[in-house]
Amino acid sequence: IPEPETLFDDYKNRSATLAGNEMEIDRHFDWAYDAKVRKDERGEVKLPKPDRYGTPEYNRMTPAQKAKWNAHFRPRNQAFLKEFAGGKMSHKELVRWKYRRYMRNYLGTVKAVDESVGRMLKYLDDNDLAKNTIVIYSSDQGFFLGEHGWYDKRWMFEESFRMPFLVRWPGVIQPGSKPEQLIQNIDYAPTFLEIAGLKIPGEVQGRSLVPLFKGNAGGWRTSLYYSYYEFGEHRVPQHFGVRTARHKLMYFPRSNEWNLFDLKLDPHEMKSVHAEREYIKVRRELTQEFHRLREQFDAPGFAK
Known part of the structure; x- marks a missing residue:
């Protein structure tokens, strides 16, 4: 499974809050809860932290479900534990193993969802309902798949900021069309x-x-407002921002930091250009748009 270019992100050149996160595959991916290496499978092998949780979903399974789980995970876990106990895995190799485990589990879930969507579409076709039914596939947010070394979501970075949105409306939407509006x-x-x-x-x-x-698409919006109010889960700080077709401005009120990204030149968002002279005009325009949108949406004040 190809790994993202930013799997080993060092979080430099952006807000200092990034380094304080608790959602790294390296440092925070729990062995039992996330990687599905159950504690009762390990014998004398001691895995590095974190190892705080169990696998609660396993405890709810029927005997038949547990048998399928064990048939899938147990031989793979034993092979990994044997390799790890041999002492020849480097730190990066261990991170890459966790990343591959994460992705295989994720892709298996996606495959199951895809099969279910396929069954639904087949039902519409088989019952002559497809031509009179609008089908929309979306999500509440995106998800990090190793980008910036992360799993989970929450940040305004592209991977969790963007969402899937697919629509089928026979006779109205042109099949294969891909609008770029925000x-x-x-x-x-x-x-x-x-x-x-x-x-x-x-x-x-x-x-x-x-x-x-x-x-x-005439007169459509040219910017989006983003807000993340929480502070606790995965230690993702409160942050707010605005995104246009090319640029993204982010504000971190607790640390009073601004980050600006040029998504055309820096699609992986690895360096803030907020302090660079050539972006003064862009910074001014996005700051004005940020405050305009906050007023438009009657956004509450920042908690510091």
């Missing part, structure tokens, strides 16, 4: 209301996507 999940409700022929309340903050479905 959309958000706050657009879903007004979209469904318009499709249903209902009035969209004035207090709804999103916009109907129906014009985009029909190929009419």
